[in-house]
Amino acid sequence: MLLFFMLGLLVHVVFFASIFDIYLTSPLVHGMTPHWTPLPPPAKRLVLFVADGLRADAVFKLDEDGSPRAPFIRNVIMHEGSWGISHTRAPTESRPGHVALIAGFYEDVSAVTKGWKKNPVEFDSLFNESKYTWSWGELNIISIFAKGASQGHVYVHSYDTEKEDLSASSKTKLDTWVFENVKDFFHAAQNNQSLFSKVNEEKIVFFLHLVDVDTIGNVYLPSSSEYRYTIRKVDDGVKEIVSIFEHFYRNDGKTTFLFTSDHGMTDSGSHGAGHPSETLTPLVAWGAGIKHPQKVSAQQFDDMFLKEWKLENWKRLDVNQIDITPLMASLIGVPFPINSVGTLPVAYLNNTDLFKAESLFTNAVQVLEQFKVKMTQTKERTLPFWFRPFKAFPNSQEVFLCKELIGLALKGLSYYHTYDRLFLRINVVNGFVAWMTYVSLMIIKPHSNPTRGIISKEVKKPSHLLPCSFVAIGILVAFFLLLQACPWTYYVYCLLPVPIWYAVLREVQVIQDLVASLLAFPLSRLAGSLVLFALGIEVLVLSFFYRRVLTAGLVGFAIWPFFTPLWTRAKVTSLSWTSFSLLLAVFPLMPVVGQQPNLSLVYDAGGLEVMSSAAIARNLGDSELKLLRHDPSGLCFQVLSTVLAMLVVSGTYDSLLRKQGLPLANQMVSWAILASSLLVPLLSPMNLFQRLFSIFLSLMPTYLLLSTGHEALFLVILSCLMLSWIHLEQETLSQSVVSCKQKLTSITFSHHPDTAHFRQLDPDDIRRVLFLVFFFVTAFFGTGNVASVNSFFLMVLLISDMMALHFFFLVKDHGSWLDIGTSITHYAMALFLTVVLGLVSGLVQLLTTKKLRLREKPKIRLI
Numbered sequence: 001m002l003l004f005f006m007l008g009l010l011v012h013v014v015f016f017a018s019i020f021d022i023y024l025t026s027p028l029v030h031g032m033t034p035h036w037t038p039l040p041p042p043a044k045r046l047v048l049f050v051a052d053g054l055r056a057d058a059v060f061k062l063d064e065d066g067s068p069r070a071p072f073i074r075n076v077i078m079h080e081g082s083w084g085i086s087h088t089r090a091p092t093e094s095r096p097g098h099v100a101l102i103a104g105f106y107e108d109v110s111a112v113t114k115g116w117k118k119n120p121v122e123f124d125s126l127f128n129e130s131k132y133t134w135s136w137g138e139l140n141i142i143s144i145f146a147k148g149a150s151q152g153h154v155y156v157h158s159y160d161t162e163k164e165d166l167s168a169s170s171k172t173k174l175d176t177w178v179f180e181n182v183k184d185f186f187h188a189a190q191n192n193q194s195l196f197s198k199v200n201e202e203k204i205v206f207f208l209h210l211v212d213v214d215t216i217g218n219v220y221l222p223s224s225s226e227y228r229y230t231i232r233k234v235d236d237g238v239k240e241i242v243s244i245f246e247h248f249y250r251n252d253g254k255t256t257f258l259f260t261s262d263h264g265m266t267d268s269g270s271h272g273a274g275h276p277s278e279t280l281t282p283l284v285a286w287g288a289g290i291k292h293p294q295k296v297s298a299q300q301f302d303d304m305f306l307k308e309w310k311l312e313n314w315k316r317l318d319v320n321q322i323d324i325t326p327l328m329a330s331l332i333g334v335p336f337p338i339n340s341v342g343t344l345p346v347a348y349l350n351n352t353d354l355f356k357a358e359s360l361f362t363n364a365v366q367v368l369e370q371f372k373v374k375m376t377q378t379k380e381r382t383l384p385f386w387f388r389p390f391k392a393f394p395n396s397q398e399v400f401l402c403k404e405l406i407g408l409a410l411k412g413l414s415y416y417h418t419y420d421r422l423f424l425r426i427n428v429v430n431g432f433v434a435w436m437t438y439v440s441l442m443i444i445k446p447h448s449n450p451t452r453g454i455i456s457k458e459v460k461k462p463s464h465l466l467p468c469s470f471v472a473i474g475i476l477v478a479f480f481l482l483l484q485a486c487p488w489t490y491y492v493y494c495l496l497p498v499p500i501w502y503a504v505l506r507e508v509q510v511i512q513d514l515v516a517s518l519l520a521f522p523l524s525r526l527a528g529s530l531v532l533f534a535l536g537i538e539v540l541v542l543s544f545f546y547r548r549v550l551t552a553g554l555v556g557f558a559i560w561p562f563f564t565p566l567w568t569r570a571k572v573t574s575l576s577w578t579s580f581s582l583l584l585a586v587f588p589l590m591p592v593v594g595q596q597p598n599l600s601l602v603y604d605a606g607g608l609e610v611m612s613s614a615a616i617a618r619n620l621g622d623s624e625l626k627l628l629r630h631d632p633s634g635l636c637f638q639v640l641s642t643v644l645a646m647l648v649v650s651g652t653y654d655s656l657l658r659k660q661g662l663p664l665a666n667q668m669v670s671w672a673i674l675a676s677s678l679l680v681p682l683l684s685p686m687n688l689f690q691r692l693f694s695i696f697l698s699l700m701p702t703y704l705l706l707s708t709g710h711e712a713l714f715l716v717i718l719s720c721l722m723l724s725w726i727h728l729e730q731e732t733l734s735q736s737v738v739s740c741k742q743k744l745t746s747i748t749f750s751h752h753p754d755t756a757h758f759r760q761l762d763p764d765d766i767r768r769v770l771f772l773v774f775f776f777v778t779a780f781f782g783t784g785n786v787a788s789v790n791s792f793f794l795m796v797l798l799i800s801d802m803m804a805l806h807f808f809f810l811v812k813d814h815g816s817w818l819d820i821g822t823s824i825t826h827y828a829m830a831l832f833l834t835v836v837l838g839l840v841s842g843l844v845q846l847l848t849t850k851k852l853r854l855r856e857k858p859k860i861r862l863i
Contacts, residue, residue, distance in 0.1 A: 104340025137209025
């Protein structure tokens with residue numbers, strides 16, 4: 001069994017690793033040639049202001065008294081430049097937002113391997129293509145684009161992290177630091193000839209990263225006066241910096257200014273997902289090369305923003321966030337960053353039609369270059385007969401409209417980026433099917449005809465045809481992958497199913513017995529069982545996405561006894577099962593824990609445990625009562641731990657409200673409770689009921705310490721339901737083993753369970769496994785005698801693999817970090833569910849089959 005477990009673990013590790021080659025690879029390509037517009041650019045320098053976390057409505061909207069929240073920016077919109085909404089894309093976080101603005105591509109999903117902290121693949125950016133770039137702001141952001149620092153043309157100026165920690169309390173301190181340092185920089189340039197000559201070069205960029213809006217919004221929320229005050233201070237700072245630039249360069253008309261944001265935020269102050277409040281950011285551009293304000297009588301937008309912002313008469317020009325990169329590159333005449341996939345928004349340009357056409361054509365060639373490199377890379381590692389070209393491009397040499405060419409090139413890039421996805425999916429699914437088939441045969445094998453298997457082994461000699469055939473298949477697969485120059489991981493995904501299918505086909509006798517059994521089984525009953533089994537799997541999968549599905553499942557569990565003989569044989573047990581199932585079904589309908597503390601429910605849960613302990617101790621049988629009286633210290637200690645846990649929760653909450661931190665005494669008591677929770681049950685008697693009750697009493701105090709509301713009651717009700725389940729499963733034993741059935745009060749845990757009584761699998765075993773997995777999922781979010789432990793856990797493995805196969809197709813490579821991470825987590829949870837249950841089983845075995853004896857009473861020898 002250990003060898004099988006290790007093999008299964010290896011197979012599942014391979015299945016998990018496959019998603020990083022199928023879904024989470026970097027879309028970036030390298031080897032392209034930089035392209036730029038040959039015509040003279042309208043600007044010599046670009047000033048980029050990025051107000052981190054600034055929502056579009058927060059800056060464009062008027063206050064209640066009709067005054068603008070950002071007077072300077074409002075004046076620019078009406079008298080100097082162009083404006084619109086920059087549409088960002090999830091994940092709406094600072095790093096991917098700035099990469100989209102300055103490098104021109106959205107989140108590199110392979111960054112999941114780096115914990116979303118940095119881009120794992122080198123990329124080109126506007127700063128790298130510039131003659132010189134000076135950046136001021138938060139180090140984590142501006143250092144992303146410091147690739148050219150070693151060549152001496154990207155300069156980074158950042159504040160200390162200690163200052164950043166104080167930004168929420170000091171409000172606009174960090175942005176003030178940026179503005180003051182920019183002023184000091186130009187003052188120094190007046191007296192430093194080397195610096196003076198650099199800042200007067202062409203193709204230079206100044207980047208001001210302003211973080212206070214994001215920090216204040218996270219703490220005080222966007223609806224607060226503090227958020228509006230911070231916007232006003234940023235507006236004042238931008239106005240002052242613009243004045244400094246104009247004065248320093250003597251109003252030469254060669255400076256372009258852009259004011260935008262990396263992302264917005266929700267009303268609750270969070271960001272990262274795709275809500276409009278997070279994805280709609282402001283874009284205001286003015287200066288050299290930017291079109292002046294355009295008065296219009298009507299605009300083609302369906303939303304109500306223009307009317308709400310009182311800007312319906314000034315033409316709004318929306319862009320995608322990645323489009324800002326080619327706009328900035330064309331304005332100062334630097335090469336388009338080679339990894340940019342943005343489309344130049346020519347509507348912002350105030351230049352000749354020739355310049356617009358040349359710039360857009362350069363943009364198209366730059367994107368097309370990425371497509372060609374990606375196509376060439378794919379073609380070189382694919383056999384000619386196997387290669388499937390992207391057919392959207394016609395074979396003729398006609399000149400395409402530039403925007404259409406860019407769109408087709410982007411589609412082609414996506415096509416070749418996901419070129420191997422179908423091939424890898426097929427192989428991984430083949431591995432899943434092979435493994436699940438093998439597990440199914442291992443479940444059935446002990447219950448097939450053993451006598452016929454022994455006879456066949458004695459008579460038939462092993463044939464070499466089967467192993468030779470699979471060796472040949474493996475060689476052909478490896479040769480095919482070798483010709484395609486595939487990565488070594490492809491060999492693992494493609495060759496892994498070969499030995500598993502070989503192991504399956506070796507069990508030909510078991511397959512024959514299975515087919516014979518299925519043919520003898522009534523068709524209607526077989527079809528019904530398969531439908532119910534499939535429905536159970538789908539409910540388990542849906543429960544990962546919709547907590548209310550757990551409620552529906554628990555309601556189904558509650559009414560289940562009424563459709564079985566259990567209702568007539570064990571009414572009290574059935575009613576208790578139904579009651580606790582319905583009570584547990586309420587929890588998935590409740591709000592997510594942690595949002596609003598309700599300590600009274602924590603105290604109620606602790607009180608219920610104390611009362612239940614007293615009630616159960618009072619109703620113990622004579623033999624159990626003697627054991628309790630013999631050593632009552634364990635029960636008393638557990639009840640005392642529960643009372644202490646409630647006192648710690650109350651004291652900690654009061655201390656935190658008074659902002660006095662976590663008391664040391666509370667910490668010591670909490671750690672003592674946690675340490676004892678796994679030891680005290682080992683002191684209790686070994687009979688089933690008392691040991692399980694002792695485990696519950698030990699877990700409850702730790703759970704109370706971690707609770708803030710209604711979740712504290714969850715463990716109480718779940719434990720009662722599990723106890724009812726034990727009683728109920730004892731009643732469901734088939735008539736053939738009734739004579740062997742023990743009373744629960746007489747069952748004692750043993751380190752070496754009695755396996756002499758062996759029985760065949762029956763449909764109830766599948767139901768028990770489905771119940772177990774469902775309760776495990778229920779416990780994570782929100783039994784009596786079985787055929788054998790091995791068969792039981794093999795069925796859990798089979799069900800978890802079926803769930804994992806669902807989640808394999810639901811892994812996301814786009815959206816917020818939460819969406820992507822959640823899809824990976826769901827897949828990993830289903831994939832390694834059996835491993836987790838195995839570890840839990842080991843812990844349960846330790847808690848139920850071991851006993852500590854702290855002291856032994858001396859035996860009195862009678863003479």
